[in-house]
Amino acid sequence: MTNGQPTVLIVDDTPENLSILGELLQPTYRVRAANSGRRALQIAHSHPTPDLILLDVMMPDMDGYGVIAALRADPLTSQIPVIFVTAMDATEDEEHGLDCGAVDYITKPLRPAIVLARVRTQLELKRARDFLSDQNSYLEAEVAHRMGENQLIQQVSIHALARLAETRDPETGNHLRRTQQYVRTLAQALADHPRFAAFLDPRTIDALAQSAPLHDIGKVGIPDHVLLKPGKLTPEEWEIMKTHAKLGSDAIELAERDAEKPVEFLAIAKQIAHYHHEKWDGSGYPEGLRGDAIPIAARLMALADVFDALICKRVYKPPFPLEQAHAMIVEGSGSHFDPDIVQAFTSQFATFKAIADAYSD
CATH class of the missing domain: 1.10.3210.10 (Hypothetical protein af1432)
Structure with a gap:
């Protein structure tokens, strides 16, 4: 996040859709845009790393499924949540998107209230996951530090006892x-x-x-x-x-x-x-x-x-x-x-x- 503002990457090959999503999200979030799957991957690897990606499914050259597969295969981007945005609304399409690793599915035409609510929910979940991850990292470091201290005390105690015999x-x-x-x-x-x-x-x-x-x-x-x-x-x-x-x-x-x-x-x-x-x-x-x-x-x-x-x-x-x-x-x-x-x-x-x-x- 930059200045406390989450970064949302929107990906769509249609300029009008990018414009609509950009205007909707811009007041609250830092918005970055990509008009192709390959450009989306480039931005995902740049700073600041997106906190959330809104990804169109139907795009030429590299579709949304190809993009999410590439994101998930790379440790640097594998944890970025992705919401699929598509005109396809068949149940099997939604299931396939979720099976590929998407966290949610929004159908077109876009309804502003729905988009904002879904985006807010996923960003709050990511913030909670990031907090827990930071806490776990801190606790692991603290445990390692305490264990190191205990091992040092143990080693010193052993040598003190052994030195007693040595005297x-x-x-x-x-x-x-x-x-x-x-x-x-x-x-x-x-x-x-x-x-x-x-x-x-x-x-x-x-x-x-x-x-x-x-x-x-x-x-x-x-x-x-x-x-x-x-x-x-x-x-x-x-x-x-x-x-x-x-x-x-x-x-x-x-x-x-x-x-x-x-x-x-x-x-x-x-x-x-x-x-x-x-x-x-x-x-x-x-x-x-x-x-x-x-x-x-x-x-x-x-x-x-x-x-x-x-x-x-x-x-x-x-x-x-x-x-x-x-x-x-x-x-x-x-x-x-x-x-x-x-x-x-x-x-x-x-x-x-x-x-x-x-x-x-």
Whole structure:
């Protein structure tokens, strides 16, 4: 609309009809006129876009049906309401016009009161549709904004919790960021694999990456003399250290109970925390699960966690070179790790190296 005035395009190959309609509508509306179907399409694509089109059906070269078909086929003009204006008054003609997408049908000879009433009604309906569309667009933008804020708060909260565990284990450095990216890389590489595709949809992959930093949250419950011991743990101390897996999953489960409804990333985080030390052959802890009984999320985390531990310096070992760490992971295929996940790791090893370099300590 220009200056609040709706624009009406009138289309007729007869000058007298254009003149009659123009004089009738001019006092209230901005009127544009076309004496052919092709000229009507040109005007419909110019500024200002018509708010309504009064379209004669019987025209040479391109008739009204051809014009409305072209309007409806183009996203820029498909929503402009069209009223057919014609001398044809048979019921089947009117039905055909409405089937083609016209919103109304006015027969000649024109009756001014009828024309004005129909035009006013269709413009009011368009104004209401435009208002609802604007409101929907605003609401969609607002929802997207709020969701973005909520996701940011969620991510910050996750990292704050993970950092809490990290403060008790100062050797971890950028371990959280690296393992998070390793897990995402593996999940994306396996997204089309028959064994994993049903689980690894884009939403779950995002939740996996979000959850990964919480894998060792249970370490906050391990006593300092065990967690910070500068050397090899005794068998008794090792048993204490292993409890961090269940401590972590228990803490996340308590958080789940406090939530009013299920939170997807917490469910995945609980699986990762509890089972990421399980091994493919059943020799891991805390439950001794084996094979597919180990949740996929935990299997992915297991490889990511071990690879990162191998390439990092610890009080009890030097860092292994990347190629040696790669060989050690491959050696663990079928014993420590799911063979298909190891294969994905091998195919994505260049990405793993890039992540290790980007987030080096």
